[in-house]
Amino acid sequence: MSDASAGTTVLELRNLGVHRGGVAALHRVNATFRAGEITCVLGENGAGKSTLVAVLSGLLRPDEGELLLGGRPVTFRSARAARAAGVATVWEDLAVAPLLSVWRNFFLGAEPTRGVWPLRRLDLDAARETTVRALARVGVPGIDPDRPATALRAGERQSLAIARALHFGARALVIDEPTAPMTIAQHTVLAEAVLSARDEGLAVVVVTHNPRYAHLIGDRFLLLARGHVAGDLTRKDVDADVLLRLMAGGRELTALTARLRALHPELDER
Known part of the structure; x- marks a missing residue:
């Protein structure tokens, strides 16, 4: 990855909203995904992680707000359209044709x-x-x-899909992390592939339920809670233990949100 491309915004969400039967699955979400950076998206069940993946991968069109690719608004009408534009998604159960x-x-x-x-x-x-x-x-x-x-192990299957995305020129990579149990060796295989994609200059988005694993590989952490952005943090902001506590929600997550808004009033305008 060249120094010129490092840190360049690849994907951006501006006031993105998705409604399901009157309920906001995502509400005014703002996020930036940069080249050569791994953003881990965390949150409890129902936080909006799957909806976010569906929007980025072209399976779901937002009801409001914008999705920008390379600074230009885009509308993906299908997963194929997203892939053609350079946004590759590695699904938990559909990484390979067995x-x-x-x-x-x-x-x-x-x-x-x-x-x-x-x-x-x-x-x-x-x-x-x-x-x-x-x-x-x-x-x-x-x-x-x-x-x-079918002979590939967990981790190797996702690595194959990541290798394919790199070979065919993807600009952004969205990874729906497996929820099935994985051994340390299998996690290591997947982590190596994810880090390789980052080092090749891709903007990498990893949706995960494991805060310790997220802190191990992530550069940034986007915390979702009930469809809202509850935190947008870097490795300098939190260690693994704090990230684990924040994932538990409750008063600490509320306090974090309040502190972020106090330090950055512009968050209230998003």
């Missing part, structure tokens, strides 16, 4: 070919070699590209 090989999962319809029409054919060697190199790039070396994706 019955396909690793290399076919990597390309998914964009397989390399050689020769000219009408003799053009699939370049299997290039497909396999590219897949192996791309996985090694995100910290998963030595994978047999012909093995079925």
